[in-house]
Amino acid sequence: MFNDTSSPLTLLATRRSGKPRDLVAPGPAADQLEAMIAIAARTPDHGKLAPWRFVIVPDDQRDRFAETITTAYLAERPEAGRLELESLDQFAHQAPALIVMLSSPRPESHIPLWEQELSAGAACMNLLHAAHAMGFAAGWLTGWASYSDAVRDAFGAAPERIVGFVFIGTPAKQLEERPRPDLGKIISIWNG
Numbered sequence: 001m002f003n004d005t006s007s008p009l010t011l012l013a014t015r016r017s018g019k020p021r022d023l024v025a026p027g028p029a030a031d032q033l034e035a036m037i038a039i040a041a042r043t044p045d046h047g048k049l050a051p052w053r054f055v056i057v058p059d060d061q062r063d064r065f066a067e068t069i070t071t072a073y074l075a076e077r078p079e080a081g082r083l084e085l086e087s088l089d090q091f092a093h094q095a096p097a098l099i100v101m102l103s104s105p106r107p108e109s110h111i112p113l114w115e116q117e118l119s120a121g122a123a124c125m126n127l128l129h130a131a132h133a134m135g136f137a138a139g140w141l142t143g144w145a146s147y148s149d150a151v152r153d154a155f156g157a158a159p160e161r162i163v164g165f166v167f168i169g170t171p172a173k174q175l176e177e178r179p180r181p182d183l184g185k186i187i188s189i190w191n192g
């Protein structure tokens with residue numbers, strides 16, 4: 001059904017996430033990252049609040065990122081073992097590009113927080129689509145680091161929250177499809 005690979009519908013129908021640990025070079029250049037973010041920022045947003053931000057973590061900051069999450073982790077779990085610390089280091093260094101997506105709600109606004117956070121999730125999804133349309137794969141991870149206040153404080157300030165760490169690059173091997181929801185279970189026709 002979606003054979004024309006240049007068609008927007010094919011792009012939407014074939015996008016899937018890449019596992020960040022399997023994403024390799026080439027990654028997006030700086031201007032490509034900016035173009036992806038410009039696309040992601042075209043997201044429905046009740047009240048024109050732009051309640052989200054994108055923080056690019058450049059190559060020369062990956063060591064610092066690893067240090068930040070490791071310090072935060074050790075503060076919470078001083079008994080952490082070698083394997084846990086290695087996994088944090090791997091997390092911080094995987095994939096050629098990293099964008100930390102933040103929800104930046106305006107508490108003073110009459111727009112409900114829920115709607116502002118929905119918009120942040122939608123912007124993150126748009127970022128994944130933009131990466132795919134530009135020929136890359138992206139993976140949206142949360143995990144322990146995204147719920148740590150200390151890690152959040154390294155990128156923003158309360159009430160901001162980390163929506164996710166979006167890793168972008170080229171899949172080292174062909175991405176396999178994964179099971180998709182049974183449409184019969186998620187679509188219904190309302191009948192009063």
Ligand SMILES: Cc1cc2nc3c(=O)[nH]c(=O)nc-3n(C[C@H](O)[C@H](O)[C@H](O)COP(=O)(O)O)c2cc1C
Pocket residue numbers: 015016017018019139140141142143163164178
């Ligand atoms: C908010 C959010 C957080 C996620 N966090 C993780 C995570 O920490 N670890 C993980 O393995 N997958 C996580 N995932 C799932 C991956 O992004 C997964 O690869 C994706 O759902 C695959 O589906 P897709 O191919 O349709 O994109 C998360 C997904 C979302 C929406």
